[in-house]
Amino acid sequence: MIVAFENRFYGKSIVITGHTGxxxxxxxxxxxxMGAEVTGIALEPPTNPSHFVVAGMGEGIQDHRIDVRDPEKISRVITEAQPDFVFHLAAQALVRRSYENPLETWQTNVLGTLHILEALRKLDKPCAAVIITSDKCYDNVEWVWGYRETDAMGGPDPYSASKGAAELAIRSHIKSYFPKSTSKVRIASARAGNVIGGGDWADSRIIPDCVRAWSENGIVELRNPASTRPWQHVLEPLSGYLALAAALSERDELHGEPFNFGPQAQQNHSVLELVQEMSKHWEKVRWEDVSSAVEGPYESGLLKLNCDKALHHLQWHAVMGFKDTVCMTAEWYKAYYQQPDAIRACTESQISEYMAHAKAQGLRWAQ
Structure with a gap:
């Protein structure tokens, strides 16, 4: 049975790590x-501007500034919250930064995940926990078909390797400490990547790079214009995490299972195609191909996911096409520059718009 979001999360205690990212x-x-009671665990917002700050996301929630590398504080907050659901998003999420700070990356992505799992061991109540890793957890050999949840873990860069290691740690902890037959806590991992949408201001990401440059009438430099990615709007994987959490709370056979969340297979587009589509919604746009002049660390050129498992078990699939994804992203940033004080309303409006897309396509979790 697929449980509608509104009915599943209303009045529930929910912990989100990484809620300021x-x-x-x-x-x-x-x-x-949806009427949930949210407890957030995160560092200070990592960017300026910050979606979390400008939209006043700290209002109405329990907002904690804690590093996931601090196991005692993590355990205390989770124990106090007595969550019905946990979404672990906190991570060092940048490939280029992982080359600069590999130890921080491994500590945050692997030990941080273990600290969440250890805190969950202390709960004596039903709880569904979705641990988010990344599509880069796979050993990417750049084949043209999508990776399945049973494919090998690992990657050549510190970020990818740390995410693969986190998946192994999740699997080990579930088998060792959360037996399927008796555990009140149910856990699943979620893998998604190449997410775009409003509110992303991170360095070395193509959409923030474009927005920053174009808002100042500058030129955006394209380091890897030919690299292809399965671009998806941020609300796509989030709907998958929510659908997985809702189903996990009802169905013990999903305990311990990993799930991919990505766009439809035909939605792989190059960085250049993404910039060209984004330029249709922005004035005074310019870009320059600097790939031949840039020397940098290795980044994969092709990566996509097979999401048949999510379709079969959760009746989940992506609902937005490439053009709609880019359009919604551009509209959020335009709204930010025109009226930043109203950005919370824009965010909520886009969530409602996304749900309308899902309902129109007959997805049962959205009804």
Whole structure:
């Protein structure tokens, strides 16, 4: 049975780690719209501007500034919150930064995940926990078909390797400490990547790079214009996490299972195609191909996911096409520059618009 979001999360205690980052504010706003009681665990917002700050996401939630590398504080907050659901998003999420700070990346992504799992061991109540890793957890050999949940873990860069290691740690902890037959806590991992949407201001990401440059009438430099990615709007994987959490709370056979969340297979587009589509919604746009002049660390050129498992078990699939994804992203940033004080309303409006898309396509979790 697929449980509608509004009925599953209303009045529930929910812990979100990483709620000050990119995905976190969107998930926080979505859960608040559904009447959930949210507890956030994160560092200070990592960017300026910040979606979390400008939209006032800290209002109406329990907002904690804690590093996931601090196991005692993590355990205390989770124990006090007595959550019905946990969404672990906190991570060091930038490939280029992982080369600069590999130890921080491994500590945050692996030990941080273990600290969440250890805190969950102390709960003596039903709880559904979705641990988010990344599509880069796979050992990417750049084949043309999508990776399945059973494919090998690992990657050549510190970020990818740390996410693969986190998946192994999740699987080990579930088998060792959360037996399927008796555990009150149910856990699943979620893998998604190449997410775009309003509120992302991170360095070395193509959409923020474009917005920053174009808002100042500058030129955006394209380091890897030919690289292809399965671009998806931030609300797509978040809907998958919510659908997985709702189903996990009802169905013990999903305990311990990993799930991919990505766009439809035909939605792989190059960085250049993304910039060209984005330029249709922005004035005075310019870009320059600097790939031949840039020397940098290795980044994969092709990566996509097979999401048949989510379709079969959760009746989940992406609902937005490439053009709609880019349009919604551009509209959020335009709204930010025109009226930043109203950006919370824009965020909530786009969540409602996304749900309308899902309902129109007959997805049962959205009804």
């Amino acid at each position: 990119f995905k976190g504010p969107w998930l926080t706003a979505w859960l608040q719209l």
